[in-house]
Amino acid sequence: MLQEVVESRPGRLSEILDPMSQVLVKLQKKGTMVLPRRLREMAGLTEGTLMKVDVLEGPRFLVTPQVAIDRDLVTSKPKNRKEAFRELAQVVAELRQEAKEKGIDKMTKQEINAAVAAMRRDLKKTSKRSAK
Amino acid sequence: MIRVVVDTSALVSAVISPTGPNAQLFDFIVSKQIRPYFTDDVLVEYYTVFDYKHLKQYNRRRVARLRDLLEYTGIKVKSRGRLKISSHETDNRIYECAQAAKAHYIITENTKHFPKAHAYTKIITARQLLRLLEAGGA
Numbered sequence: 178m179l180q181e182v183v184e185s186r187p188g189r190l191s192e193i194l195d196p197m198s199q200v201l202v203k204l205q206k207k208g209t210m211v212l213p214r215r216l217r218e219m220a221g222l223t224e225g226t227l228m229k230v231d232v233l234e235g236p237r238f239l240v241t242p243q244v245a246i247d248r249d250l251v252t253s254k255p256k257n258r259k260e261a262f263r264e265l266a267q268v269v270a271e272l273r274q275e276a277k278e279k280g281i282d283k284m285t286k287q288e289i290n291a292a293v294a295a296m297r298r299d300l301k302k303t304s305k306r307s308a309k
Numbered sequence: 310m311i312r313v314v315v316d317t318s319a320l321v322s323a324v325i326s327p328t329g330p331n332a333q334l335f336d337f338i339v340s341k342q343i344r345p346y347f348t349d350d351v352l353v354e355y356y357t358v359f360d361y362k363h364l365k366q367y368n369r370r371r372v373a374r375l376r377d378l379l380e381y382t383g384i385k386v387k388s389r390g391r392l393k394i395s396s397h398e399t400d401n402r403i404y405e406c407a408q409a410a411k412a413h414y415i416i417t418e419n420t421k422h423f424p425k426a427h428a429y430t431k432i433i434t435a436r437q438l439l440r441l442l443e444a445g446g447a
Binding site for chain 1: 317321326335339354357358361366367368377378379382399419
């Protein structure tokens, strides 16, 4: 798999990967895959590390370690309700601006209802599955 | 203070365009004339709908911030049990929220999905509520 990635994107990955960093692994039950210790240590991965999986053309996968951080550090809570309302107005204004830039504001009432209906269908399926 | 449960379709309409009755409704929420209520189920809908159709083009961090701020500025209630009023099962979650909040209104774009009022909760569109507010009858 890694070999394929190298071949598909030679300019970006061939410099990083050497033959020693390639390995063939077997996909197990429920999609579980074990990265050999040698590779984990090489990349400094420990148990619990979040991994982002990008699907490349092929399909091929690019697996990148991630760092999780406390949400409060990124999106701090407003100091008080007054500030929260002010911030709410600001976020809604930003969303409306983004909608205009990306053409989302052209959505018709029917398209909005279709999105809501699709979302509810999926939530219903999920809740049925979890009830079982 | 008017207690409302905002259906997801009305929320989406309010955030995609600065014009229209749903957008105005949101302005009333920001000016604290209307207080939105929600349950966990409703909040999940508010967030998940942005995974669908054109809405998934939105910046996810901004959508998450909207959800957090709504949760912070509105009132979260706990559903008191399952209701079966609408034939659309998932719409019953909105009814349950309205019941728990003792909401005056459910605001929706799909009045057909909410066939009847429940206890003290009326089913209304944003346009109708704005008319009531203007007339001072809400």
